[in-house]
Amino acid sequence: MSLLNTPATTGIDLSAFSAKLDDARAASLELGATTTQKKNEALVEIAATLRANVAEIVEANERDIDAGRANGLSDALLDRLALNPARIESLAVAVLEIVGLADPIGDNVRGSTLPNGVQIAQVRVPFGVVGAIYEARPNVTVDIAALALKSGNAAVLRGGSAAQNSNQILVSLIQRAIAAHGIPEAAVQSIDEFGREGARALMQARGQVDVLIPRGSASLINTVVTESKVPVIETGAGVVHIVLDETAPVQWSVDIVHNAKTQRPSVCNTVETVLVLAGAADRVLPAVGAKLAESGVTIHADERARVLLPDAVPATEEDWETEYLSLDIAVRVVDTLDEAIEHIRRYSTKHTESIITNDLGNAEYFLNRVDSATVMVNASTRFSDGGEFGFGAEVGISTQKLHARGPMGLQELTSTKWIVRGNGQLRP
């Protein structure tokens, strides 16, 4: 479904596009020198402006919804696209929450005085210009703009044609709010007018854009990851595993698997596959299955697990690779912890995995050997989340290893620079 994959139909005015990025760069330099207090005042103004213009936003959004319906968008996409007064209020509240978060800019990361008296300090600075590519999710426009503003970054947004009227009004309201506090309007810009070619140009704009964040479907993320020449932070899918070892307490196994699957099945930190050690299967699997059945979960089990889970459907190779995001779960019996870890190595998206165990050696072995962004012992995978970790707003969960890994907060939207202060020192 990726809008980026359809062939280009028209060229774009590259000089107008490039001028926007230059304006973003200039605005980012202003923003980088703006105090936390002033950034917070602008964020409060954004929230107030959203609240004061609910009718205008809903009206623009309805035009997108009508067009989407005419274009045959699915109900799920139409729902994601829709803004009503309650959702707009949530957006305003989310912006105000960002006001309350600590500003990472200017933090001293490390430093020292060299033997010759030169002082060096690594300080946290904004990236500069942050690009975002997403689809049919106007809430992301407000999220990213507010997170970028707080972290001192200019935002260049490509929100997709399906949400263009919604995004247009949101960006213009945000621009009005920040301009009232002396922040350049170019600190938050949409490039939707350049269409798909604009998204492509954004991916080519290495040097003009410092980092690109794709949000949305796996195919959109994959397109950006593979085509972008701008460095990307990948926020990926979650084929999440829970391992139950021979010592796994039955109650924890039952409750944690149930919580990790059913508390909110549609999100990336939901468990998708349970791996049970053969020595634990008889003891824990029937109870785990019964509790899942209570919540209407369909179990896709391998042959050995089906002996203990008579209502399960047979699992195929595809089940091990699937991020269901639904009330489905795959279950497999393995002979050893190494076999469980090998399964994870093969099928995991390296997002989050948890082991339920009472064996200290197994716990440490699992934590050290599983190469995922978040590895857990005896806790629900649903805790792998920026909000739960105390980071506040939602930037996403990185499944790559460069720069940011796991739940991302404002700090992950920053870079650093080295400040060196001397008094005439020369290198001998």
Next chain:
Amino acid sequence: MSLLNTPATTGIDLSAFSAKLDDARAASLELGATTTQKKNEALVEIAATLRANVAEIVEANERDIDAGRANGLSDALLDRLALNPARIESLAVAVLEIVGLADPIGDNVRGSTLPNGVQIAQVRVPFGVVGAIYEARPNVTVDIAALALKSGNAAVLRGGSAAQNSNQILVSLIQRAIAAHGIPEAAVQSIDEFGREGARALMQARGQVDVLIPRGSASLINTVVTESKVPVIETGAGVVHIVLDETAPVQWSVDIVHNAKTQRPSVCNTVETVLVLAGAADRVLPAVGAKLAESGVTIHADERARVLLPDAVPATEEDWETEYLSLDIAVRVVDTLDEAIEHIRRYSTKHTESIITNDLGNAEYFLNRVDSATVMVNASTRFSDGGEFGFGAEVGISTQKLHARGPMGLQELTSTKWIVRGNGQLRP
């Protein structure tokens, strides 16, 4: 000159290539669980093995030199390619220096206990598999292998056909040394046998390779940066600036510019352009020019600077963009500090810039407004260096903002993961 840009002539055995990367992954998991002590013992063994096999290395290297001469390699490239006993001893010493560096793996970066008692900790872990693409520099083979080993990473090396005999013997000696300490040989592998297509395949191996480091010419780095689907750490060129403001002390101006240009002209942190405020030009420029002339530096000056530097040659637009890496320097008179900063914004590669000043306001303005990896006040740009910063071995200097910025040490070869420990907690 990039070897990567020439057209492919043959296909490669992709399954053999992929098997090598799988072996690297398996080795990286072993290495990630290896103690610092054991890694250090293996490094000591590498140094001893290099010292014990000098004749064998020199012999292999001479075959590369002969082939290079037959293929018309320049003297500069042949010099870079050459390994003699003294250079091999330097390589062994560099490996032993890495033994002395702190091991970043396992460091606790941050952590907390959540209100529900779940403990979270962000700990430093290896990337896993680090790829390197470089040309005709066999010393990089040893450097990267040793740095990767110390930071717990498997290394996959593409060293280029010009150095293939040298790299082959070095990799096999390293493999012998680590195997003697129980570390899998696949922790350090060359993919030179796959030729240029191997380099291309390495750039496509997202998921199998966690980070790719290009080292060498600007064209090689540019090819990797633009073509790689694997995340890249760019170690770029340095068009480095020094600004002399109205309050710049004459002696510091003279000495720092001279040191930054002449102490080692061929490296990336050498100054290339001096920007003098008009209000300082009469006072400082003649003395700066005289000192540079003593060392045989050719000054490329704009019209206003040439009034004060009669021996200078006229600067053209090209001079502002040039990383000379030679005894040449560009000089320009600007009217304001903002104009100097604007020049830097336009022409800098964002590596390192320094201001010479006695004005506190100007110093802070410069530090805040100049968007480069290292910004300095009253110090030689030659201090922008991992060794000077106390990081020990040379990984390179990152000119990108994602993950690492400025001089890189072992820490920049690592990622993190979140370790979460609970006792049955569920998400409400």
